[in-house]
Amino acid sequence: MIGWSRRGLAAAAATVAGGLLAAPAIVRAQGNWPNRPVRFVVAYAPGGGTDLTARAMAESLTGRFGQSFVVENRAGANGIVGSEAVARSAPDGYTFVAVTSTHVMNRQIVPNLPFDPTNDFTPIALLARYPLVLMANVDAPFKDVPSLIAYAKTRPPGELAQATSDAQSSYAANQFAKTAGIDLTEVPYRGSGAYLGDLTGGHLKLAWGSTATAMPLLPGGKVKVIAVTSPQRSAFLPDSPTLVECGLPDSLFIGWTGLFGPAKVPQDIAATLNRACSELSATPAMQAR
Structure with missing residues (x-):
């Protein structure tokens, strides 16, 4: 961690x-950019x-x-x-x-x-x-934060893994595990695109990504969203609860x-x-x- x-x-x-x-304050003649x-x-x-x-x-x-x-x-x-x-x-x-x-x-x-x-x-x-999104494989044996926490507590420490792809998702993942009081193993990938096959294929149960990562996967039922890290629900994921709603106010994070x-x-x-x-x-x- x-x-x-x-x-x-x-x-x-x-x-x-x-x-x-903020746009740069000094503006000079723009010339013909871009010309290649x-x-x-x-x-x-x-x-x-x-x-x-x-x-x-x-x-x-x-x-x-x-x-x-x-x-x-x-x-x-x-x-x-x-x-x-x-x-x-x-x-x-x-x-x-x-x-x-x-x-x-x-x-x-x-x-x-x-x-x-x-x-x-x-x-x-x-x-x-955007908020970060906690996603789960569609067949994972939990559907929301309470059932995820309950499931994690029945497993050996660290058995349940969560994929991350950069520092912001690593922060969100570890902060979530800490505030939820559960022991999860972080699996870092080179980008969210790199873990999608493992997540949708069932090799991973959990992953963290942006709304742009999560949204294309939802229509096909490839993943389910567990929660988002924003103070209020995302306009793009209105049916997904925030971690604040789930009793974890210290898990707030807004990425850019x-x-x-x-x-x-x-x-x-x-x-x-x-x-x-x-x-x-x-x-x-x-x-x-």
Whole structure:
């Protein structure tokens, strides 16, 4: 289990998310950007929530600018591999990285992090805010938080595993186990897309992911949602209770997905992309995705 400082974690994540909401203050002439394909590096495996969000935005931006926005997955080391590649790239406005709040959380948990999550990047846009979702295999022998806790207490300590895919899901998973008073084994994957086969195939009973990860699995009855980590029920999952409702108020967590460039991306490009992402995120088409 990772030794988190809950107050420090929340403050750090909120600070960076707030920076992503604000458009760059200085705007110069925008020139003809983009005049060649723009690369979005997703720092996690294909098929997960960040990947789906980045691909939806890239598709919308391609339509808006008439230039290709291409997604490339570079998973590994809790998002560090992809983030480091972008931090070291040229700040010319053609390479960006899509990451979760894990991006800033890594500073608290990874010794010798090869970059500064704040100073080595240009914040571009907040793509999504969401609760984390506790999902279960559809055939798991529990249907809600009380029956999950009761089941876990009948099993040998650590026998029941829960999959995570990054620092934010690791935090939520371990905080849930702690506040529920149960012994669960964390199984870290390289991204939520990497554990979906094991979860839907019955090799895993529990996994943590974003709403973007969970929602595509629900129509086919591949998983069931046990609870969400937001203070109120999610508009996307209105029938799923919050952990607060289930008597676990210390399990609150709101994650985010953000877009960053390397440090010193030209302000005019950063402002243009920020404005485009903000406007597209508000459209019904993007909201539905």
